Amino acid sequence: MIMDPRNLLYCGICTMPPEYCEFSGTQEKCKEWLQDHHEDVFVDIYGEKELIKGIEQVTVEDEGEGKSDRTFVKDKSAKLEAKLERENKKKMSSRVTIKRVERTKRKRITTIHGLDIFGVDLKKAAKLFANKFACGSSVAKNNQNQDEIVVQGDFSDELIELIITNWPHVPEDNIDYIEEQKKKKAPQ
Template identity: 35%
Template sequence: MAEKPEPTRVLYCQVCGLPAEYCEFGPDFEKCKPWLIQNAPNLYPDLLKEAKERQVEKVAENLQAVGISSPGDGGGAREGQSDPSGSNSASKPEEIKRLPGGKIKKKEKPEVIIEKIVRNKRKCVTVVKGLDLFGVKLSDASKKLGKKFATGASVVKGPTEKEQIDVQGDISYDIVEFITETWTEVPESAIFFIEDGRKVAAA
């Protein structure tokens, strides 16, 4: 009498439910990979190799991170000390604003801009911008300017939506002296005139 053949044992994937050798054709092979490495490494030797390589890379990354950030192993800069390159690993890198084309935007210094505008070919207005950057209250400044030059002065929003002081008449001849005497926090070197579309230093 012939012996009964033993039934073939099929290993089914616990993730997708397919036989393990068919996982790669299933919809969730990526999800199956950890289970296959654990339970059927002989079916997918490449997966095992891949996993080992990934593990080695991870260990190398961890060692590198420890070498840079750990203050105890001498690999990185100790706390309170700067490394040989002169930068302290504890301090954050300085943020640099880059303009289109790779140009670096320098941090702008506060400036007072004075511009004389002639309207209707007769009416002249002297525009003062930037006093607020020095902590000067514009409403107070407009009152003082109006009183000093016996003219109308008001705080208005300019073309760029920033507030400025419009003073009626041409007072550009001695406004610099008045500004530096009234508001000592504004240096003469920070005051500029706009003449023919160019910025000219008052000092």
């Protein structure tokens, strides 16, 4: 039985599905984002009471009562929100590097570095690559003592597509491709 893939909605603030935003510590910001971008989903999850409450808050703020009514954010949740925001910025500035390295003669390996920053389990990803391409694939430490996936063979183009389809939270713009060749010796 073949099933169609599901398209999931992820929150723009905490990057979790909207049903789980309450566990992120940034629930108020998540609610505002969901209400602004996907009002139908907001009504499904929080009901029309929250929508009416949000509209009333906006009208009360517009009348000038202002900031004294808005002091419902606690210090701990503000710190947690700031921490999550910093982590999110770090994620979005991080790069996934796919490097093709030439070995002896026509042998090549492909290394993938930086997937772990986006929350990808490297062992599961290595196993997926090994099964998909019918080759050896493992997690190893590189020269900087950081984990990377080593795939035996030249699968750089297919790897980019596979990463984008299996992990949609990894932005395509953050994937870099590097081709590293051995230096040829000068004839004597």
